[in-house]
Amino acid sequence: MRLLAAALTAALTLGAPVLGQSRAAEAALAASDRLTAAAELLAQAERQRDRVAALTETVRAYEDGLAALRDGLRQAAIRQRSIENQLNAESDDVAQLLAVLQTMGRAPAPILLLHPSGPLGTARSGMMLADVTPALQSRVEVLRGQLQEVAILRQLQEDAADTLRQGLEGAQAARTALTAAISDRTDLPRRFTEDPIQTALLLASTETLEAFASGLTLDDAPDPDAPDQDVPAPDSTARMGELPLPVQGQILRSFNESDAAGVVRPGWVIATRPNALVTAPVAATLRFRGPLLDYGNVVIIEPAPGILFVIAGLAEVFGEAGEVLPEGSPIGLVGGETPQADDILTESAATAAPVQTETLYLEVRDGQGPVNPADWFAAQ
Numbered sequence: 001m002r003l004l005a006a007a008l009t010a011a012l013t014l015g016a017p018v019l020g021q022s023r024a025a026e027a028a029l030a031a032s033d034r035l036t037a038a039a040e041l042l043a044q045a046e047r048q049r050d051r052v053a054a055l056t057e058t059v060r061a062y063e064d065g066l067a068a069l070r071d072g073l074r075q076a077a078i079r080q081r082s083i084e085n086q087l088n089a090e091s092d093d094v095a096q097l098l099a100v101l102q103t104m105g106r107a108p109a110p111i112l113l114l115h116p117s118g119p120l121g122t123a124r125s126g127m128m129l130a131d132v133t134p135a136l137q138s139r140v141e142v143l144r145g146q147l148q149e150v151a152i153l154r155q156l157q158e159d160a161a162d163t164l165r166q167g168l169e170g171a172q173a174a175r176t177a178l179t180a181a182i183s184d185r186t187d188l189p190r191r192f193t194e195d196p197i198q199t200a201l202l203l204a205s206t207e208t209l210e211a212f213a214s215g216l217t218l219d220d221a222p223d224p225d226a227p228d229q230d231v232p233a234p235d236s237t238a239r240m241g242e243l244p245l246p247v248q249g250q251i252l253r254s255f256n257e258s259d260a261a262g263v264v265r266p267g268w269v270i271a272t273r274p275n276a277l278v279t280a281p282v283a284a285t286l287r288f289r290g291p292l293l294d295y296g297n298v299v300i301i302e303p304a305p306g307i308l309f310v311i312a313g314l315a316e317v318f319g320e321a322g323e324v325l326p327e328g329s330p331i332g333l334v335g336g337e338t339p340q341a342d343d344i345l346t347e348s349a350a351t352a353a354p355v356q357t358e359t360l361y362l363e364v365r366d367g368q369g370p371v372n373p374a375d376w377f378a379a380q
Contacts, residue, residue: 031072034065035167042174052185055178056330059277062171063248067273069167073160080153083146168338175275178330182318189231191285194321199288209293213308213365216287216300231324236282236303243281243377246311247272247334247360251379255372266370267310267363268377271356274336278314278360280325281377289317289331295361299331309376310363334358 038061045054206212236243245251249272258264284301287308292298295312299319302308315335319325336358364373373379 029072031065031067031069032163034061034068035163035170038062038065038174039166039170042170042177045174045177051181052178052330053328055174055181056277056279056328058174059171059178059330062167062174063273063276066164066167066171067248069160069164073156076153076156080150083150083153087146087150171275172338175277175333178277179316179318182330188319188323188325190320190322191231191233191324192322199321203292207293209295209298209310209312209363210370212292213300213310214368216308217306217365217368233285233305234283234303234324235305236284237307239282239303240376241374241378245270245377246281246309246331246362247276247278249273249276249356249360252359254379255374265361265363267361268373270360270362272334272358272360273356274334274338274358275315276334276358276360277330278311278332278334280327280329280331281309283327284309284325286319286321286323286325286331288321289319297332301325301331303376306367307376308365310361310365312361312363313359334360 038058041054041058041061045051045058202212202215206215247270249270251268252271253259253265253269255268256264256266259269278299280301282303284303286299287302288298288300290297292312297314297317298310298312299314299317300308300310311331313334314332317332318330325331362373362377364371364376
């Protein structure tokens with residue numbers, strides 16, 4: 001990673017006049033810095049007391065760094081192709097320019113100053129040459145800068161391979177460590193202890209997500225005299241409208257918008273990257289986690305009394321029902337296969353590479369019915 005950072009720093013220094021208009025190298029350099037910082041965070045997280053929080057931050061740092069590096073490489077590939085296409089389109093002019101420069105370079109200087117028509121012709125040719133030389137020199141500088149930028153961008157993509165491999169390996173190690181740390185966690189307060197028999201009966205008696213969520217809302221409240229019921233229920237109503245998405249991504253389909261098959265769902269479909277970390281957007285009680293109907297793995301959290309956030313489509317889920325999760329706590333991982341470094345480098349040559357290939361479903365329920373997630377979340 002440091003080698004890539006050094007190479008990019010040199011590139012920015014040498015090619016500043018040209019690369020000043022293209023932020024590809026700057027973006028890749030910033031991504032390299034993020035991945036280096038993420039590696040340091042991973043090393044520190046092993047020694048920190050709150051390993052879950054530290055590893056959550058580490059996974060986020062790796063996700064940010066890898067995303068930025070991919071964007072930087074894509075910008076570099078697009079910029080390189082643009083320059084090469086421009087040079088190909090001007091190949092005849094460039095060839096003529098090089099031929100003139102080579103001819104002038106081979107001719108002795110005294111001959112260049114003489115004209116067959118005599119002193120008057122020599123004077124006129126000198127005036128013409130004085131007018132043409134600055135434009136010719138400017139064209140040469142532009143051409144040299146473009147060729148230099150192409151060389152720098154090619155070197156950037158070659159040097160990024162090692163950085164990508166280290167970043168991908170570090171991200172996987174951080175996710176594995178986070179999963180282990182969560183399984184060992186015993187310090188979260190609990191509002192209640194899940195009754196597996198009651199949960200199984202509820203699952204068996206419901207055929208829709210709405211019925212299951214209604215069952216959670218209507219089920220018997222935990223015994224207030226039980227020793228683990230002294231934890232107050234979170235109430236995040238003051239944060240309505242400003243919550244971040246539970247995963248880094250973009251809203252693919254909005255509330256009650258039909259998909260290509262005509263299916264309408266009362267929630268958001270969020271496009272995100274493979275293996276992305278999903279976190280609690282606000283402090284909430286974990287009401288349910290596990291497979292549910294045809295939604296795959298589902299996590300249902302309660303940020304306020306009577307309010308449920310249903311998050312579906314996870315490959316892996318964390319936590320136990322009844323735990324009170326702090327804001328930012330990891331609740332699962334999105335599925336999908338993380339591409340290898342070589343695949344990312346090949347993909348970066350495309351102008352519109354499919355990075356966000358996974359989807360997450362987010363539904364908000366108030367009482368017995370779904371509401372627009374925009375009431376709670378800041379749509380980005």
